[in-house]
Amino acid sequence: MTDATQSIGILQFALDGIVEQQQTIANNIANEDTPGYQADQVTFESSLSNALANGGEATAESVPEGLSPGANGNNVSLPTEMTLMQENDLQNQTVVNALDDQFALLSDAITG
């Protein structure tokens, strides 16, 4: 059974990962036309679910997206980044709502 502070810790880790993801997406889009630039992607989801299931530390890591590059060696796909940005928005809202709920529970418990 996870208690409220544990849940908050997990959500905080997820929110950090989401913010890092958002920063990476922004960086990919800013370098959409930079010759030779390779797009990156931040993943933390599988590491987090693994840590929740089996214990241990969860980490967020940045890996190359690995799409095939165009004529100037750049492999940023604007449609891909726009899709990732929408997903990132929704994940952000979900985690923020969940954090709000956790704090509301705690607050109710404290004030009675």
Place this chain on the structure above:
Amino acid sequence: MWEAIDIAGSGASVDQTWIDSIGGNVANMNDGVTPGQPVYQAQYIDAAAQAEPGDPQSIGDGYGVRVQSVVEGPAQGQIEYDPTDPVANAQGNVEFPVVNLGSEMTDLVQSQTSYQANSAVMSHATSAYQSILSIKA
């Protein structure tokens, strides 16, 4: 803080410089001169990823983009025969800058799309930061 907004801002500012240079190239493409006189050289933007905000020396990945250098087009223009041009030389030749209107227009569309994408990132990042700021106990 607000990294995503800074990063998108660096992208939009490179796009702005790019659009400015396209404007200059198109505006000057018909600047004929007497052959031998200095002719307008097209300006092209060379962008590079940056690792640190606002540091022109930082090369690498992680914090947006910057204009690395402005590359100039050929100093030697293309010669055209037009004896009616007031700047034509004794042989009736005029020298025009080397600017390819087709590729300038393509670049313009590309830079506008990129500017829009960066501006979309800014509004998304703003709403994301605002929702984080709204967390309260």
